Amino acid sequence: MQTRRCGLSLLLASLMLLTALAQPFPQNPAAIARQALDFLLQQRFSDLRAMFDQNMSQQVTQNTLETTVAPQLNSLGGVASIGEPLVQENQGYEVVTFPVQFEAGKFNVIFSVDAQGRIAGMFLQPGQSAAAVAAQWTRPSYSDPSRFHEIHVTVGRAPWSLPGSLLMPVGAGPFPGLVLVQGSGPRDRDETIGPNRPFLDIAEGLASRGIAVLRYDKRTFVYAQQMAALPHLTVEQEVIEDAISAVALLQRQPGVNPSRVFLLGHSLGGYLAPRIAKQDPAIAGLIIMAGNARPIPQLILEQSQELGAPAQQIEELKQQIARIYALRPGQADSERFFGVPASYWLDLKNYDPTSVAQNLQIPMLILQGGRDYQVTQTDYELWKSALDGKRNVTFQEYPDLNHLFLHGQGRSTPAEYEQPGHVSFDVVEEIARWIQGVSARGGSKPVS
Numbered sequence: 001m002q003t004r005r006c007g008l009s010l011l012l013a014s015l016m017l018l019t020a021l022a023q024p025f026p027q028n029p030a031a032i033a034r035q036a037l038d039f040l041l042q043q044r045f046s047d048l049r050a051m052f053d054q055n056m057s058q059q060v061t062q063n064t065l066e067t068t069v070a071p072q073l074n075s076l077g078g079v080a081s082i083g084e085p086l087v088q089e090n091q092g093y094e095v096v097t098f099p100v101q102f103e104a105g106k107f108n109v110i111f112s113v114d115a116q117g118r119i120a121g122m123f124l125q126p127g128q129s130a131a132a133v134a135a136q137w138t139r140p141s142y143s144d145p146s147r148f149h150e151i152h153v154t155v156g157r158a159p160w161s162l163p164g165s166l167l168m169p170v171g172a173g174p175f176p177g178l179v180l181v182q183g184s185g186p187r188d189r190d191e192t193i194g195p196n197r198p199f200l201d202i203a204e205g206l207a208s209r210g211i212a213v214l215r216y217d218k219r220t221f222v223y224a225q226q227m228a229a230l231p232h233l234t235v236e237q238e239v240i241e242d243a244i245s246a247v248a249l250l251q252r253q254p255g256v257n258p259s260r261v262f263l264l265g266h267s268l269g270g271y272l273a274p275r276i277a278k279q280d281p282a283i284a285g286l287i288i289m290a291g292n293a294r295p296i297p298q299l300i301l302e303q304s305q306e307l308g309a310p311a312q313q314i315e316e317l318k319q320q321i322a323r324i325y326a327l328r329p330g331q332a333d334s335e336r337f338f339g340v341p342a343s344y345w346l347d348l349k350n351y352d353p354t355s356v357a358q359n360l361q362i363p364m365l366i367l368q369g370g371r372d373y374q375v376t377q378t379d380y381e382l383w384k385s386a387l388d389g390k391r392n393v394t395f396q397e398y399p400d401l402n403h404l405f406l407h408g409q410g411r412s413t414p415a416e417y418e419q420p421g422h423v424s425f426d427v428v429e430e431i432a433r434w435i436q437g438v439s440a441r442g443g444s445k446p447v448s
Helices: 029-041 045-049 054-059 062-076 130-136 198-207 224-229 235-252 268-279 296-306 311-325 342-348 353-358 377-387 414-418 425-441
Strands: 079-082 086-090 093-102 105-113 119-126 148-155 162-169 175-181 212-216 256-266 286-289 364-369 393-398
Touching: 029 045, 029 062, 029 093, 029 105, 029 119, 045 062, 054 119, 054 224, 062 311, 093 119, 105 414, 119 224, 148 212, 148 235, 162 198, 162 235, 175 198, 175 235, 175 268, 175 425, 198 212, 198 256, 198 425, 212 235, 235 256, 235 268, 235 342, 256 268, 256 425, 268 286, 268 353, 286 425, 296 311, 353 377, 364 377, 364 425, 377 393, 393 425
Parallel strands: 175 212, 175 256, 256 286, 286 364, 364 393
Antiparallel strands: 079 093, 086 093, 093 105, 105 119, 148 162, 162 212
């Protein structure tokens, strides 16, 4: 039997976590969530929506379920098994997680249940429970914990303060510093995906090589309900404000050279990295890992086609994307596309990361995995075409790495993310060498 490739892209995952405020729980949340899971898997979307709370009903329409969720479910293939649910209380909700084994691999299906027994949130996530992930992760060979120590920090301020971890090299310094900015979705500070924790790999690898690294939980991870309720959400609130706060925090850290603080963005973080640097001239340089150069809706369509969505659903997806491109300033945010308001798409409407990057004078390192099916060679070539003439930009491609910069063979699929691995040693070494080179040269052309 030919295994179907998973339709749950990391881009779409960021748009599926929708929640509201709630109080204590008088009902059985596991039974309620199991009913919702059955309706979801059977694609009985009218019955599923009848279980939603008011906010969820407004944000996740029948059309969203049919044009966005259904293609993802279809590409996952048949259901082999459903594991016992894990029930945890989180910010006034009961969060119920079901491990579901599809043909394409294992995924968590997560529901938030409110005090009235209504479904207030729904999320599909590659991987296993947090406990299982923590138990499976092992330190990469290129990490030497004797050469750094961890400091717990807080990024930003109330009402959006975020927990973070700073890995400081042993010694007096001053050390160059690096802030890590995640891809799409409600990501934790490690950018955990299945048993893999790529940002933890990078942080420990670089801290072992004399670079202070700050990573933090994303705002949509810590404040999912509050973020989903924002009427005028943009990437400023989702990503940019916190990235700038993190840079400022690292610059103030004793032992860090404040003029040598860099920013690394992965996927969506890479896409937004030029915009972040434009808003914060204090950033010493950018590292863009698998950053898309094309608009997000275009990638959503491309990934859906790559993952074999039916023709009718592709056509419906095209129609929804056409409506996004037709949005005009002042349009009501009550209409949502892929789970987020019109403001989100209007904010990105005229954003071209390569054009912004062309006008930046700071050094940049552009990294790409040759097996990346999410941000592809097309995007990498657009970066090269736009920036190849700039003397302070370095490009590096790794033919056998995927979107997470993990090794693999053959065609990459989301199911591959379920296999434990580590960010390539070559990638960590290249980043360390580049940062140290730029820092030593005071911003001149880095060693390539």
